[in-house]
Amino acid sequence: MSRLLDSDEIARQLEQLPDWRLDGDRIVADFEFENFGVAMVFVNRTAEQAEEANHHPDIDIRWNKVHLALTSHDAGGLTQRDVELAHRISSGE
Structure with a gap:
């Protein structure tokens, strides 16, 4: 299990993640695309990244x-795994 990040660590990490913000014990981001198809390409890429990391975000598509x-349910809050996956998602790696 990963170590929980403290509030200072979270604040520093979020400075490098402009798409993401703290919401309780998780980090969240909202992305808007040209249409549903483009949004689904993003969701499918995110799913592949999540599978590779064995760490899965909650995803809501409208x-x-x-x-x-993102949160680490097994750790009860935010860990470095959440931050690393957020970076991968935002950069499109």
Whole structure:
């Protein structure tokens, strides 16, 4: 199990993740795309990244809008795994 990040670590990490914000014990991001098809390409790429990391975000899709939430349920809050996956998602790696 990964170590929980403290509030200072979370704040520093989020400075490098402009798409993401803190929401309780998770980080969240909202992405908007040209249409549903483009949104689904993003969701499918995110799913591949999540599978590779063995760490899965909550995903909400509304036509061209995608809402993602990351937290480490097994650790009870935010860990470095969440931050690393957020970086991968935002950079499109």
